[in-house]
Amino acid sequence: MSTNDPRAPEFAAFAALLADETRVRCLLALLDGRAWTAGELARHAGVAASTVSEHLGKLVSGGLLTEERQGRHRYVRLAGPSVAQLVEDLAARVGPDAVRQPRTLREAGAGSAMARGRTCYDHLAGRLGIVLTDALTARGLLRQDTGFALTDDGVDWFDAAGIALRRTGRRPLARACLDWTERRPHLGGVAGAALCRHALDTGWCVRIGSQRAVKVTGEGERALGRLLGIDAGALS
Template identity: 45%
Template sequence: MPETYGSSYGSDFAPVAALLADRARAAMLTVLLDGRPLAAGELARAAGVTAQTASSHLSRLLDAGMVTVVAQGRHRYYRLAGPEVAQAVEALSRISGPVPVKGLRQSREARRLHSARTCYDHLAGVAGVTLFASLLDGGLIEPDGEDSYAVTAKGEERFAGFGLDLPALRAAKRRFAWHCLDWTQRRPHLNGALGAAVTDRLIELGWFERTGTRRALAVTATGRDGLAAAFGCLLPEEG
């Protein structure tokens, strides 16, 4: 029987790394960091490849368990298989060189992503790291391990007033609250079931709106006031 090294020496990430080494597949996964499912045609355009080539790439990503398919009638949409995949893509972004910005449009898109964006299903960018710091400094969350967090008694009351069902979030089949290092800010933002629920609520209340740039969010005037009142979070004015 051949010897297996996985249990003693870690995971075999070489096949996954090989998949991510292709620019078209990397582009597809980056676009899917938005958290919303996309059709194959949309992913083909984002990657700059033909529909046939996109289908081949998506088949490989499906086989590797990096994306899943959501069927709606006769249509098929693709999304990341889970937050772990998003975390891996974000981590690689932090150690990779930036994409050269060419033209005013790309410059504006880069500023929007820098300011506020979704990282799979939670808030990232300047807004994300500022909110995380406010929750921690305001005593609404506290460290509960190396990179996990617990909601304090003060936080229980504040999040309930914000409209979150914390017992349901704790019962979800994912980690409750932890952080990941933000790709553009190199500072932590809130992840996990709590981070996703907070982000959903921010968009539901109209405190943040989606923009024409995929993944980018824009804070509204109501959102600025609401974040300050609810969490003591003061976002910097956009230049």
């Protein structure tokens, strides 16, 4: 009796979308949660605009990207949080020995900034993401023993801090996202997105450079110290 799974051909075709370095460079860049033009992604990936346009077409057809047009410009972004989770989870499986060492001081600085704090699609990652996750857990606001879950006190904390939890669709309230630099999970899901959005909107964090890197401002240090008891040194 045949044991062939009818999903296998489509699974293989989907996996093939991720088996090209240019397409992967585009997907990783789009983890910043913003929409990029084909030209911007071409410069980022170091290929011709015609080349990246062909790759983007495949990613859109495969359901990994969505596109929109404004005048002459074509913008693409990740198709949603589930795609971002897939890309970040796969990236986290790459061992640290496989990561190319920086060739210039500029590359080294950018890499260090990304490791200290960055956005992972719509939530905070890097050392900053881990510090926030640990602080929430230590105060009984987040549980990690049976998977990530906000406690009742955690839900109350978000409300008291003025951080709106926009619970729509099937996205979990809290989700563990494996951090590819820290090799530990940070907070994702609705709560992670809300905390990141609030941090950027209030000026607790600001984006730096052209990548996903963020840094905590003085105002953010004071706010997070007051709300979560985090020492400023752990945020710098």
